Amino acid sequence: MAAFIGAASIASAQKKKALFVIIDGVSRDVLDSVPTPSLHAIAKEGALLNAYQGGERNEFNQTPTISAPGYTNVLTGVWYHKHNVPDNAIKAINYNYPTIFRLFKDQYPNRKTAVFSSWQDNRTKLIGEGLPQTANIKMDFHFDGLELDTVKYPHDKARKFMSDIDQAVTDEAARVISQDAPDLSWVYLEFTDDMGHMYGDSEQYREAVKLADARIGQLWEAIKQRKEKYKEDWLIVVTTDHGRDAKTGRNHGGQSDRERASWIVTNAKPVNRYATEAKEISVVDILPTIARFLDIKLAAEQQKELDGVPLIGKVSVVKPMAVKTDDKIKLSWTPVNNEGKVKVLLSTSNNYKQTGVHDKYKLIGEVPVKDGKFDIDLSREVSSNFYKIALEGKYNTVNRWIIKKDK
Numbered sequence: 516m517a518a519f520i521g522a523a524s525i526a527s528a529q530k531k532k533a534l535f536v537i538i539d540g541v542s543r544d545v546l547d548s549v550p551t552p553s554l555h556a557i558a559k560e561g562a563l564l565n566a567y568q569g570g571e572r573n574e575f576n577q578t579p580t581i582s583a584p585g586y587t588n589v590l591t592g593v594w595y596h597k598h599n600v601p602d603n604a605i606k607a608i609n610y611n612y613p614t615i616f617r618l619f620k621d622q623y624p625n626r627k628t629a630v631f632s633s634w635q636d637n638r639t640k641l642i643g644e645g646l647p648q649t650a651n652i653k654m655d656f657h658f659d660g661l662e663l664d665t666v667k668y669p670h671d672k673a674r675k676f677m678s679d680i681d682q683a684v685t686d687e688a689a690r691v692i693s694q695d696a697p698d699l700s701w702v703y704l705e706f707t708d709d710m711g712h713m714y715g716d717s718e719q720y721r722e723a724v725k726l727a728d729a730r731i732g733q734l735w736e737a738i739k740q741r742k743e744k745y746k747e748d749w750l751i752v753v754t755t756d757h758g759r760d761a762k763t764g765r766n767h768g769g770q771s772d773r774e775r776a777s778w779i780v781t782n783a784k785p786v787n788r789y790a791t792e793a794k795e796i797s798v799v800d801i802l803p804t805i806a807r808f809l810d811i812k813l814a815a816e817q818q819k820e821l822d823g824v825p826l827i828g829k830v831s832v833v834k835p836m837a838v839k840t841d842d843k844i845k846l847s848w849t850p851v852n853n854e855g856k857v858k859v860l861l862s863t864s865n866n867y868k869q870t871g872v873h874d875k876y877k878l879i880g881e882v883p884v885k886d887g888k889f890d891i892d893l894s895r896e897v898s899s900n901f902y903k904i905a906l907e908g909k910y911n912t913v914n915r916w917i918i919k920k921d922k
């Protein structure tokens with residue numbers, strides 16, 4: 516009898532599954548200039564949101580609008596000042612900031628993860644499969660490395676091979692989603708960026724975007740079938756790693772509006788007030804959104820490090836700012852939900868970044884979230900060249916660093 520009740524309760528709890536997709540180098544304006552019926556079908560269920568890449572311009576968290584940093588922002592929910600991926604060489608990534616895959620596996624070791632990718636480094640370096648620094652994380656499904664097979668995919672000058680690889684990656688991802696439905700999957704498609712680099716804003720680039728959209732349609736179709744057949748609850752999030760330069764569309768890496776102009780398409784319904792009302796959501800919001808959807812419980816110490824804010828469910832506080840004067844740190848934030856208070860926490864160490872060990876915070880004050888501001892009186896604190904501030908609300912936590920600049 517007990518077994519029967521157990522089975523019934525499992526059947527009634529809908530299985531939650533998530534897929535995120537990164538298509539490479541497609542700025543927001545391009546989505547309006549090219550027919551993208553698949554992305555629009557997904558957005559019709561949920562939302563199409565402008566979201567920036569690149570960290571904050573001229574701030575301590577500014578991040579190059581380059582591919583690997585862009586993917587890492589999504590994977591870790593933090594910017595370059597933490598993950599330390601400034602370019603595609605990925606020489607000294609800081610694994611102390613876990614990817615969404617590690618957070619998921621730590622909590623659900625028996626649930627399944629997958630990566631389908633036109634670039635093998637995404638698994639071996641950014642996810643860090645099999646490395647001691649990532650506790651030897653192992654993906655349950657992977658399909659990648661086709662770009663290294665120059666016999667099957669000879670590298671032609673027009674780079675048609677890259678479109679073929681994207682298609683093979685998509686076919687395999689759709690097949691595995693249909694058959695095995697991994698609980699958390701990442702699909703990465705590259706061809707759009709290749710055409711951007713070769714031709715700039717051009718017919719070739721726009722055709723590549725159309726192809727990417729059709730491939731997303733294939734993935735979405737597989738998900739819809741799973742939803743229908745197995746009554747699973749699926750989240751899909753699609754985004755891009757950077758935009759393109761305004762002049763030619765061939766380049767990226769800088770901090771111009773168009774290079775920073777990423778976006779998020781999701782079927783999440785409803786997205787929250789922060790997502791719809793804030794003018795400045797960003798790609799680091801994807802990790803906390805997926806975490807919330809998949810019921811990944813983040814430890815308080817991890818929440819203090821995340822740079823993103825969930826786009827679903829309740830949120831207390833966003834947009835933390837900190838300005839240091841001679842004797843004060845003037846804090847401000849935007850309240851989203853006025854329930855409860857904000858705890859103002861201060862640390863002068865950065866152990867989390869250096870060694871992965873948690874930092875000690877001092878509780879400086881506790882004020883209603885609706886106040887939107889608080890001054891830290893520095894005459895009562897230890898003098899330091901570095902301050903890490905966490906604002907802990909009822910529903911989420913945000914943070915800010917103050918780094919003394921060399922004069």
Ligand SMILES: [Zn+2]
Pocket residue numbers: 539540581582583585708756757
């Ligand atoms: Zn890229």
